[in-house]
Amino acid sequence: MHNLQSQIENTTCEIKYKIQEKNIKVLVLDEESIIPEIKEVVQVLHGYNFIFYNTTCGNEFKELIKKNKPNLIISELHLNEVEGKEQLDYCRMVYPEIPFIIFSSHTCNKSALDFLELGATDFLTKDNSSALPATIYKALRQSLEKLQIKEAKQQRWEDAQRFKGLIEYSHDPVITYDYDGTITYASPAIERVLGYKVEEFVGTNVIEHIHPDDLPIRENAYKMLLESEMNFETINEERLLHKNGHFIWAKAVISDARLIPGIEGFMTNFRDITVAKNKTRDLNNTIEILTSQNNRLLNFSYIVSHNLRSHTSNIQSIINYLDITDDPKEQLEMIQHLKEVSEALNETMINLNEVVSIQSGENLKIESLSLRKYALISLKTLKSKLHAINGKVHFDIDKNLNINFNKSYLESILHNLFYNAIKYSHPERMLNLEISTFEEEDFVVLKVKDNGLGLDIKKYKNKLFGMYNTFHSNKNAKGLGLFMSKNQIEAMKGKIEVEGGIDKGCTFKIYFKK
């Protein structure tokens, strides 16, 4: 725009320079005898070197134009064989940029006007030849202006085409939209990425295409865009709705183009990053699995270090003692202890074996199980224990609620949870056990709430699900139940959470993957 403007403004000073630089070729459609006269009068145009060609024949005229590309045509109106009017028509059509001056011996005002209407640059009569230099000068200048405007337009058109091409053939979509989000333009790549035809997409609102949870990110980006000096803002990832109903991940750059003519709104170009995003997700999942496996391994080494070692150190002690005592009674006692340790060691080994089998349990049978049915069965087996402490159960599980799980794991987990609630009920109040379910994201959640002894969850959260950790002075506690349950749940891609406090009871939540 600016460029064109300045080009036009500079035309006057440039023109002389340009005309001086080359010879001015003048094609005269008239008798050769007129040329000296013209030569004579144009002498006042200093510094220009005029070269004249002339013809009185129409066909030759056309050939001369084609061959010489004259800067100027001077034509008589009527010649013997040819009408100037015809040639003018031809020139306007084929070479509109070449000035065409009628230089006539006839003084017919009517036809002068006709010719000007037909596109002649000017009309002069031969008795007014002194005006010819000024007319020529004016015509040449206009011609140059026309050419420059034409060139500038051509340039602009090419630029526009190039930019349009860049956007239209770009692999990533570009859209523009108004302040209220109405889409005003979408590049064809939109169909590849979001499934919409351009004409379907234009006119819809940007908001319709963004995941509701990601809208705050967008809003924040606009806020940043309007507040900051920058003209663009990058959204590293957001979910966009594909026409088919699924979401894709995209990285978007929003530009403030409210002051850009032709857009007067916002512009967003975005890239489909779903593949990369999925790869990252898979990688993170792998890391999570590895971390959890590593934690289990650490836990396992801790178990070995503490629990297996405690048995072996006892065996060492007994043997040491056997070495130093001669009392047969004491020796017998030691043998008895050795038996006990041996049994305890065996039990620990069995437990460890169970843990290992959970952790490598990839070929587990998974079936659709009624949570209500198995919870009821489990409560039934604990009926006498519940009865003994006058426990009450509020049971609310939908009979149509099924989960995909391993049957024996489910039985073991439910038994553990309910039995724990009974074992750790508060001595001063009757057990009130609330069993319910709800859904959360990809999970069916079983909530088991008791009003028992509770636990300082903040303090023991990490130990609660560890192996051989016990918390109450309960002689029967082995510290295995929750550890096993947690491992079984995690082997089924679920999770277990706990809330509560000392004397406040516990609430366990088991998340079953849908």
Add this chain to the structure above:
Amino acid sequence: MSRTICIIDDDPLYKLLLKKTIERLNMNINILTFEDGKQAIEGLSTLNTEAAKLPDIILLDINMPVMDGWEFMDQFVEDKSQFSKPMNIFIASSSIAKHDIEKSKTYTEISGYLVKPIVKKTILELLQDKVSL
């Protein structure tokens, strides 16, 4: 002068054998036992009225129910100014995990780390103040 050794551990067999080992030394040593950290803190506080009854040496297990060895130490550090007598605390654990040994070094109140079984020789060294980290 009689001396007192305190055993804080939940393993009955270990306690029994250790008691027997100490008794066989015939050195007029009193033995005090607690089931877990919580009982030990409470018991020691009660004994505090008579400084003579407080132990000279404490053998502390790590893995215990209710209050484990580390939790006992945290509580002990908080309460130690109240005790009328300095007590030498030794971790006595079957754990040979580096993690546990390193952790014991973070408590200035812990005089040493002993790996079970605790043999006669170790007890004698303890009584002669020869054991250190």
